[in-house]
Amino acid sequence: MSVGHIGTPTPLVLNEDCPTREVLDRVGDKWSVLVIVLLGQRTHRFNELHRTIEGISQRMLTLTVRALERDGLVNRTIYPTVPPRVDYELTELGRTLLVPLEALNTWANSHRDDIRAARERHDAETADRTVQASG
């Protein structure tokens, strides 16, 4: 590259191409991680996931597993039986994702209290200022 005038030293700009963001777009939503963690333990059927993940709607579970399947993280196996049966399991790619997810989980467990403490401290200070402002 022959660009690079003196005084224009490549303006650093971060956009949505950041690969970490790309992963978080898939995994950072409300349900994906829970599904991945469950499938990391063993294969699950649709209603198993549905029962185990508290609060997820049928619709959201469908959308979540479909997105994970699309990205090659989850395999979806349909058994042509009556009643129908569909198994979900992690692909090999999906299992490799468990590793960094586990790192995140470790961090979360280690610093959960730190975050809660910081949050309460911050909220208390904010409340102080509100009292001062209104008093």
Added chain:
Amino acid sequence: MSVGHIGTPTPLVLNEDCPTREVLDRVGDKWSVLVIVLLGQRTHRFNELHRTIEGISQRMLTLTVRALERDGLVNRTIYPTVPPRVDYELTELGRTLLVPLEALNTWANSHRDDIRAARERHDAETADRTVQASG
């Protein structure tokens, strides 16, 4: 605990208390990671972040850094000068988060192509079925 009848073997249920989800609620949004990564390099001023993070609005940047500050991940320093100056930097807690984030980043870089390939394959198959269905 004296519960535990035979046949009711503790129903495993995952809810939003999953610590990984707790982290992802903070970090999994559209902008937090970009802010954290930038602050991992050095202290930044508000408009530095604003210029460097492509596409973020002033409002979203404010909300993002405020949330990170509330959770003790980012320090906000106000200099009472004219014009005003506000510096943002990672706290020690915030710097520890860089480690698992780096793991995620490594995974993302390693498997970016896998995901894209899976996605294209999936989309192609879906298109196939659409063609078959309409033909």
Added chain:
DNA sequence: CAGCATCCAACCAGATACTG
């Protein structure tokens, strides 16, 4: 059992205008 289709409410987030 494992979904899909539809409707609708709530929240999110961008644009714009204004302020200390």
Added chain:
DNA sequence: CAGTATCTGGTTGGATGCTG
């Protein structure tokens, strides 16, 4: 410079009813 306030369109996601 570093925000706040308000409005509003767009997306997300739950509820419900129906199907192979």
